[in-house]
Amino acid sequence: MKLQIENRDRHGLVYDIAQIILKNGINIVSMEVIKNITYLETAALPCDKEKFIIKEIKKLSNITEVKKIALMPRYKQYQQMQIVFNTISEGVIATDKEGNAAYINKAARQLLHLPESNIIGKNVQKLVPFYGLLKKTLCTGNSFLNHEVFSRESNVHYLVNVQPVFDETGELFGCIALIRSIDAVRKIYQKLTAQPVTNFDDIIYQSDIMHLLVKNARQYAGSASTILIRGETGCGKELFARAIHNASPRLNNMFLAINCTAIPDTLLESELFGYEEGSFTGASKGGKLGLFELAGGGTLFLDEIGDISFALQAKLLRVLQEHTVRRIGATEEIPIDVRIIAATNRDLEHMMQTESFRSDLYYRLNVIPLYLPALRERREDIEVLARHLMKKAAASINTAISDIDGAAMKKLMNYDFPGNIRELGNIIERAVNIAAGSKIMAEDIVFDFNRTATGRQHAQTNEELPENLEAAMQLTERNIIGRAMRKYKTSRKLGAALGLSHTSILRKMKKYKLSFEE
Numbered sequence: 345m346k347l348q349i350e351n352r353d354r355h356g357l358v359y360d361i362a363q364i365i366l367k368n369g370i371n372i373v374s375m376e377v378i379k380n381i382t383y384l385e386t387a388a389l390p391c392d393k394e395k396f397i398i399k400e401i402k403k404l405s406n407i408t409e410v411k412k413i414a415l416m417p418r419y420k421q422y423q424q425m426q427i428v429f430n431t432i433s434e435g436v437i438a439t440d441k442e443g444n445a446a447y448i449n450k451a452a453r454q455l456l457h458l459p460e461s462n463i464i465g466k467n468v469q470k471l472v473p474f475y476g477l478l479k480k481t482l483c484t485g486n487s488f489l490n491h492e493v494f495s496r497e498s499n500v501h502y503l504v505n506v507q508p509v510f511d512e513t514g515e516l517f518g519c520i521a522l523i524r525s526i527d528a529v530r531k532i533y534q535k536l537t538a539q540p541v542t543n544f545d546d547i548i549y550q551s552d553i554m555h556l557l558v559k560n561a562r563q564y565a566g567s568a569s570t571i572l573i574r575g576e577t578g579c580g581k582e583l584f585a586r587a588i589h590n591a592s593p594r595l596n597n598m599f600l601a602i603n604c605t606a607i608p609d610t611l612l613e614s615e616l617f618g619y620e621e622g623s624f625t626g627a628s629k630g631g632k633l634g635l636f637e638l639a640g641g642g643t644l645f646l647d648e649i650g651d652i653s654f655a656l657q658a659k660l661l662r663v664l665q666e667h668t669v670r671r672i673g674a675t676e677e678i679p680i681d682v683r684i685i686a687a688t689n690r691d692l693e694h695m696m697q698t699e700s701f702r703s704d705l706y707y708r709l710n711v712i713p714l715y716l717p718a719l720r721e722r723r724e725d726i727e728v729l730a731r732h733l734m735k736k737a738a739a740s741i742n743t744a745i746s747d748i749d750g751a752a753m754k755k756l757m758n759y760d761f762p763g764n765i766r767e768l769g770n771i772i773e774r775a776v777n778i779a780a781g782s783k784i785m786a787e788d789i790v791f792d793f794n795r796t797a798t799g800r801q802h803a804q805t806n807e808e809l810p811e812n813l814e815a816a817m818q819l820t821e822r823n824i825i826g827r828a829m830r831k832y833k834t835s836r837k838l839g840a841a842l843g844l845s846h847t848s849i850l851r852k853m854k855k856y857k858l859s860f861e862e
């Protein structure tokens with residue numbers, strides 16, 4: 345029987361209640377007093393005996409209520425704590441100062457594959473792969489935060505926090521460890537770095553060749569084979585890689601992209617493979633997870649693969665052959681499950697002949713080749729892409745531009761786009777910014793000068809150059825006034841916004857044939 349006995353500030357109540365119980369030859373299991381409430385737990389009683397005891401207690405002075413309860417407060421608290429600790433996804437292990445388990449939650453048991461048998465009170469040395477950290481905390485009283493620990497037995501990486509626990513006198517009496525598997529960390533990383541999902545529907549085209557390429561790529565998405573995407577800069581290699589990932593069974597895991605040119609070779613190696621603590625000067629404490637491991641279950645996009653050093657090529661080859669990685673400074677191989685999509689705009693076949701690209705790696709990468717033609721080789725796509733990019737740019741700067749004039753389109757169709765769709769995007773964005781009316785006009789199409797996007801210089805035709813500096817300045821002035829007119833709808837406001845007198849702005853509007861009615 346469990347009772348909750350409420351009273352009005354009454355001294356000696358515990359004694360009086362105990363007297364009643366003992367007088368009736370009943371065993372008291374426990375009693376708790378919290379402010380004006382006394383909780384009593386006895387051995388189980390027959391119904392009539394229970395009623396009799398309750399009546400007797402009610403007779404005591406200053407008792408306001410006596411009722412039966414299901415759980416004693418301490419046990420209720422313990423159960424609530426159990427629910428909390430067993431609901432959280434982190435593993436929690438508390439030990440005493442000898443390293444004997446005092447508490448282990450459900451997640452810790454699952455993460456560390458601990459036996460179902462009762463291990464409370466047993467030393468955790470043989471049970472957890474981070475006993476060294478626990479020991480250090482118990483000896484020094486120091487905390488260890490986000491330490492990466494590898495379990496050779498289960499081949500799993502964990503992230504572990506170990507913190508000392510002190511009693512009220514400041515004496516260390518144990519420690520508590522929080523454990524997360526790298527999978528959970530990976531999911532958090534994925535959430536934080538998530539980008540808008542790219543699908544095949546985001547690839548805009550009209551040409552037959554692109555139709556065929558998208559059809560093939562959709563099919564390749566289902567397999568786990570390595571893909572090598574070839575094509576000039578800005579022609580959509582990464583777009584295809586993302587679409588393939590998102591159409592693959594790996595879509596719920598990470599897509600990680602790394603540009604092999606952008607990072608110095610030694611850094612690239614540690615980015616890809618990770619490293620063990622202390623493996624080189626500057627290596628961060630606890631080691632570092634490499635991208636191959638981080639992308640586990642997902643896709644790793646190695647952009648500009650033709651730019652990696654010969655030494656790194658050999659290491660990459662090993663990963664592709666063995667499906668394992670060895671961190672820098674480590675001895676063990678870690679199995680990985682990553683789909684590789686590599687991309688390059690370099691002539692790998694020529695590089696093999698000049699021995700700057702390993703042929704064995706080439707054949708490992710080139711399992712499924714995908715050639716993306718340059719935009720100038722599929723001019724049918726220019727119009728649909730230009731319209732698509734115009735809508736995107738207009739929406740992002742919130743303008744009403746909704747069309748491309750025929751002459752402007754012709755100008756685009758006649759251009760070579762060495763920077764491919766990326767360059768087309770820039771040209772359209774620029775045009776949307778400078779266009780005065782609701783249409784992009786030919787004069788709004790301004791090509792980049794002196795670009796060497798594909799290693800070739802693309803000179804502008806004279807047609808695209810203003811006649812002289814004065815003409816260029818007038819063009820810019822007209823465009824700025826035109827843009828401002830979209831925002832300021834009276835000549836007074838327009839003049840004020842541009843720092844010009846009312847008469848000056850009217851004169852300039854007349855000069856450039858601009859009016860608010862347009």
Ligand SMILES: Nc1ncnc2c1ncn2[C@@H]1O[C@H](COP(=O)(O)OP(=O)(O)OP(=O)(O)O)[C@@H](O)[C@H]1O
Nearest residue numbers: 546547548549576577578579580581582583765766
């Ligand atoms: N067919 C397409 N439809 C819509 N957008 C495209 C298309 N092709 C490319 N793009 C856009 O053009 C830009 C460049 O594409 P992406 O980054 O995929 O090119 P890349 O070949 O990987 O370039 P790089 O070799 O320079 O890394 C991106 O903003 C991409 O969304």
